[in-house]
Amino acid sequence: ELIQVKSTQASLNINHSPVGEILVAKGFFGQKFSNKTIELSVVTNSDYSNNAKSLAALNGVKLLSRDFLIDKLSENHITMRTILKKENERLEKIEQLISC
Numbered sequence: 001e002l003i004q005v006k007s008t009q010a011s012l013n014i015n016h017s018p019v020g021e022i023l024v025a026k027g028f029f030g031q032k033f034s035n036k037t038i039e040l041s042v043v044t045n046s047d048y049s050n051n052a053k054s055l056a057a058l059n060g061v062k063l064l065s066r067d068f069l070i071d072k073l074s075e076n077h078i079t080m081r082t083i084l085k086k087e088n089e090r091l092e093k094i095e096q097l098i099s100c
Contacts, residue, residue, distance in 0.1 A: 009044065009045050009046075010044060010045070010046045011046065012046060013046055013047045013048060013049045013052075014042070014044045014046055014047070014048050014049060014052050015049050015051060015052055016049065016051040016052045016054075016055045018042045018044070018052070019042055019052050019055045019056050019059070019061050019063075020055065022040050022041075022042055022061060023040070023059055023061070025040075026038055026040055039062070040059070040060065040061045040062065041061065041062040041063075041064050042056070042061060042062070042063055042064065043064040043065070043066065043068070043069050044063075044064075044065070044066065045065075045066040047065075048063050
């Protein structure tokens with residue numbers, strides 16, 4: 001399973017653009033990982049416009065709130081320290097690949 005997430009930070013309701021962007025990404029990753037199931041989600045600190053909700057519903061895109069993400073991170077005991085550690089590990093792997 002491959003989960004593709006688009007995050008957006010805004011003070012106003014989110015329009016359909018982030019949903020469209022993640023649908024384009026699905027096309028790209030769908031070709032690259034054709035043997036995987038791809039789950040699409042958009043997360044924001046704001047709310048979604050009716051157009052965004054309609055487009056997401058038509059295409060199976062999950063619309064998530066900032067509060068949902070915070071709750072899930074908390075439930076799984078994931079802290080900023082954990083995220084930064086994993087990100088540093090990821091960057092080190094990339095660095096090793098580049099230097100070879």
